[in-house]
Amino acid sequence: MQVAASVYGGPRLVRSWRSTDNALESIAAAHSNGLLVLNEIGMCDPRIVGETVYMLGNGTGKARANDRGQAGRQVQEWCLLFLSTGEKTLAQHMADANKELKADMEVRMLAVPADASKGLGMFDVLNGFEDAAALSDALKARVAKY
Numbered sequence: 401m402q403v404a405a406s407v408y409g410g411p412r413l414v415r416s417w418r419s420t421d422n423a424l425e426s427i428a429a430a431h432s433n434g435l436l437v438l439n440e441i442g443m444c445d446p447r448i449v450g451e452t453v454y455m456l457g458n459g460t461g462k463a464r465a466n467d468r469g470q471a472g473r474q475v476q477e478w479c480l481l482f483l484s485t486g487e488k489t490l491a492q493h494m495a496d497a498n499k500e501l502k503a504d505m506e507v508r509m510l511a512v513p514a515d516a517s518k519g520l521g522m523f524d525v526l527n528g529f530e531d532a533a534a535l536s537d538a539l540k541a542r543v544a545k546y
Contacts, residue, residue: 401437401485406543408435417484418443421452425461425476432478441486446497450505453490456482457508484509 405413414437415427428436436456444452455461461476486493489511491501512522523532 401439401483402543403539404435404483405437406546413437414439416443417441417449417486421448421455422462424452425455428456428459428478428480428482429461429476431480431482434480436480436482438482438484441484441490441493442488444493446493446495447499449490450494450499450501453505453509456480482509 401414402411405411413431413435417438417440419427441449459478459480463471463475464473465471484490488496490505490509491511494501523535526532526535529535529538
Protein backbone atom coordinates (compact mmCIF):
# COMPACT_ATOMS: atom_id res chain seq x y z
CA MET A 401 0.00 0.00 0.00
CA GLN A 402 2.69 2.46 0.98
CA VAL A 403 4.87 1.54 -1.99
CA ALA A 404 1.99 2.08 -4.41
CA ALA A 405 1.19 5.43 -2.80
CA SER A 406 4.84 6.48 -3.05
CA VAL A 407 4.79 6.08 -6.82
CA TYR A 408 1.80 8.42 -7.17
CA GLY A 409 2.61 11.03 -4.54
CA GLY A 410 3.12 9.65 -1.07
CA PRO A 411 1.24 8.92 2.12
CA ARG A 412 -1.40 11.61 1.57
CA LEU A 413 -2.98 9.23 -0.96
CA VAL A 414 -3.71 6.64 1.73
CA ARG A 415 -7.23 7.05 3.07
CA SER A 416 -9.45 4.92 5.28
CA TRP A 417 -12.45 2.83 4.30
CA ARG A 418 -13.96 4.16 7.54
CA SER A 419 -16.08 6.75 5.77
CA THR A 420 -19.63 7.06 4.58
CA ASP A 421 -20.25 6.33 0.93
CA ASN A 422 -21.08 10.04 0.50
CA ALA A 423 -17.70 11.03 1.93
CA LEU A 424 -15.95 8.51 -0.32
CA GLU A 425 -17.53 10.27 -3.33
CA SER A 426 -15.72 13.48 -2.45
CA ILE A 427 -12.53 11.59 -1.65
CA ALA A 428 -12.67 9.79 -5.01
CA ALA A 429 -13.25 13.08 -6.85
CA ALA A 430 -10.26 14.63 -5.07
CA HIS A 431 -8.07 11.74 -6.27
CA SER A 432 -9.31 11.86 -9.87
CA ASN A 433 -6.69 11.10 -12.51
CA GLY A 434 -4.53 9.37 -9.94
CA LEU A 435 -4.50 6.68 -7.28
CA LEU A 436 -6.72 6.25 -4.24
CA VAL A 437 -5.48 3.81 -1.62
CA LEU A 438 -8.13 2.69 0.87
CA ASN A 439 -6.82 1.06 4.01
CA GLU A 440 -8.61 -1.86 5.69
CA ILE A 441 -11.83 -2.80 3.95
CA GLY A 442 -13.07 -4.26 7.25
CA MET A 443 -13.69 -0.69 8.44
CA CYS A 444 -16.40 -0.18 5.80
CA ASP A 445 -19.96 -1.22 6.61
CA PRO A 446 -20.36 -4.62 4.89
CA ARG A 447 -23.93 -3.65 3.93
CA ILE A 448 -22.70 -0.85 1.63
CA VAL A 449 -19.25 -2.01 0.54
CA GLY A 450 -20.50 -3.62 -2.69
CA GLU A 451 -22.34 -0.49 -3.79
CA THR A 452 -19.29 1.57 -2.85
CA VAL A 453 -17.08 -0.60 -5.07
CA TYR A 454 -19.54 -0.07 -7.93
CA MET A 455 -19.45 3.68 -7.32
CA LEU A 456 -15.64 3.87 -7.22
CA GLY A 457 -15.24 1.67 -10.28
CA ASN A 458 -17.94 3.43 -12.30
CA GLY A 459 -16.41 6.85 -11.70
CA THR A 460 -19.58 8.65 -10.72
CA GLY A 461 -21.39 9.57 -7.53
CA LYS A 462 -25.09 9.67 -6.73
CA ALA A 463 -27.53 12.10 -8.26
CA ARG A 464 -29.31 14.00 -5.49
CA ALA A 465 -32.43 16.09 -5.27
CA ASN A 466 -32.78 19.27 -3.25
CA ASP A 467 -35.51 19.82 -0.65
CA ARG A 468 -37.98 20.69 -3.44
CA GLY A 469 -37.34 17.45 -5.32
CA GLN A 470 -35.40 19.18 -8.09
CA ALA A 471 -31.98 18.23 -9.31
CA GLY A 472 -29.50 19.17 -6.62
CA ARG A 473 -25.79 19.71 -6.97
CA GLN A 474 -23.89 18.40 -9.93
CA VAL A 475 -23.02 14.70 -9.82
CA GLN A 476 -19.35 14.19 -8.93
CA GLU A 477 -17.22 12.28 -11.44
CA TRP A 478 -13.70 10.87 -11.38
CA CYS A 479 -11.31 8.60 -13.17
CA LEU A 480 -8.96 6.76 -10.86
CA LEU A 481 -7.22 3.59 -9.87
CA PHE A 482 -8.09 2.42 -6.42
CA LEU A 483 -6.30 -0.05 -4.23
CA SER A 484 -7.67 -1.57 -1.05
CA THR A 485 -6.10 -3.42 1.82
CA GLY A 486 -7.71 -5.72 4.33
CA GLU A 487 -7.63 -9.02 6.08
CA LYS A 488 -10.76 -10.11 4.22
CA THR A 489 -11.64 -10.16 0.56
CA LEU A 490 -14.60 -8.20 -0.73
CA ALA A 491 -16.57 -11.47 -0.92
CA GLN A 492 -15.78 -12.39 2.67
CA HIS A 493 -16.66 -8.93 3.95
CA MET A 494 -19.98 -8.85 2.09
CA ALA A 495 -20.83 -12.36 3.32
CA ASP A 496 -20.66 -11.00 6.87
CA ALA A 497 -23.79 -8.98 6.06
CA ASN A 498 -25.39 -11.77 3.98
CA LYS A 499 -24.88 -9.68 0.85
CA GLU A 500 -24.43 -11.28 -2.54
CA LEU A 501 -21.18 -10.65 -4.38
CA LYS A 502 -21.70 -10.04 -8.07
CA ALA A 503 -19.05 -10.90 -10.63
CA ASP A 504 -18.84 -7.33 -11.91
CA MET A 505 -17.93 -6.16 -8.39
CA GLU A 506 -14.89 -8.43 -8.50
CA VAL A 507 -13.96 -7.01 -11.92
CA ARG A 508 -13.93 -3.51 -10.44
CA MET A 509 -11.87 -4.56 -7.41
CA LEU A 510 -9.50 -7.44 -8.04
CA ALA A 511 -8.24 -9.51 -5.11
CA VAL A 512 -4.45 -9.85 -4.90
CA PRO A 513 -3.46 -12.34 -2.19
CA ALA A 514 -0.51 -11.36 -0.04
CA ASP A 515 -0.32 -14.27 2.38
CA ALA A 516 3.17 -15.72 1.93
CA SER A 517 2.56 -18.37 4.60
CA LYS A 518 0.36 -20.26 2.14
CA GLY A 519 2.82 -20.08 -0.73
CA LEU A 520 0.64 -17.53 -2.47
CA GLY A 521 0.67 -13.86 -2.91
CA MET A 522 2.81 -10.91 -3.65
CA PHE A 523 5.51 -11.79 -1.09
CA ASP A 524 6.49 -15.14 -2.60
CA VAL A 525 9.83 -13.74 -3.76
CA LEU A 526 11.60 -12.35 -0.70
CA ASN A 527 14.60 -10.85 -2.53
CA GLY A 528 17.07 -11.99 0.12
CA PHE A 529 14.99 -11.02 3.15
CA GLU A 530 14.33 -13.53 5.92
CA ASP A 531 10.55 -13.46 5.63
CA ALA A 532 7.62 -11.44 4.28
CA ALA A 533 7.56 -9.20 7.37
CA ALA A 534 11.23 -8.25 6.92
CA LEU A 535 10.64 -7.44 3.24
CA SER A 536 7.56 -5.37 4.10
CA ASP A 537 9.45 -3.47 6.81
CA ALA A 538 12.31 -2.72 4.42
CA LEU A 539 9.89 -1.43 1.77
CA LYS A 540 8.16 0.82 4.32
CA ALA A 541 11.51 2.22 5.49
CA ARG A 542 12.62 2.95 1.94
CA VAL A 543 9.32 4.59 1.06
CA ALA A 544 9.67 6.85 4.10
CA LYS A 545 13.27 7.71 3.19
CA TYR A 546 12.86 8.24 -0.55
